[in-house]
Amino acid sequence: MFKLLKKLLKKDKRIVNDMSTTVVDMSFTSNLQKDLKKIYSALIDLRRAVDENTRLLKKHHNLIASMIAVKPAFEPSEMDNKIIRMLRRRRMRAVQVARKLKISRQHASERLAKLVSHGLVRRLRIGNKIYYEAAR
Numbered sequence: 511m512f513k514l515l516k517k518l519l520k521k522d523k524r525i526v527n528d529m530s531t532t533v534v535d536m537s538f539t540s541n542l543q544k545d546l547k548k549i550y551s552a553l554i555d556l557r558r559a560v561d562e563n564t565r566l567l568k569k570h571h572n573l574i575a576s577m578i579a580v581k582p583a584f585e586p587s588e589m590d591n592k593i594i595r596m597l598r599r600r601r602m603r604a605v606q607v608a609r610k611l612k613i614s615r616q617h618a619s620e621r622l623a624k625l626v627s628h629g630l631v632r633r634l635r636i637g638n639k640i641y642y643e644a645a646r
Contacts, residue, residue: 584624584628586625586630589611589613589621590621590624590625590630592611593607593611593618593621593622593625593631594625594630594631594644596610596611597631597642597643597644598644600643601634601641601642601643602641602642602643603639603640603641603642604618604619604622604640604642605618607622607642622642625642626642629645630644630645631643631644631645632644632645
């Protein structure tokens, strides 16, 4: 649409410039050129408004998406379920969980941290040691 109007304006200017050789009604050409400029100006304003609205919509969409972001449901693995069952019986440290399940202490700590973040296990500090227990 913009390209078409630009072409018309350029063509119209050529007609005005070639008036000496072309028989054209000067007032008609002048009015047409003014009308085309008004339409072109209105279209440019409309394009700016659409761009601004698009920018605002994207900003609001991102804001709303961040406000209603829902964590996907956490499905405990079989290992997680074993850990929870053990912690229901008694408090344990990560190293004790690791020994009992025959996994590394790092893996046990990682699983316990995940369970704590999802509220299935509580972390307790007693002295300088950290114990875990099942959330009730």
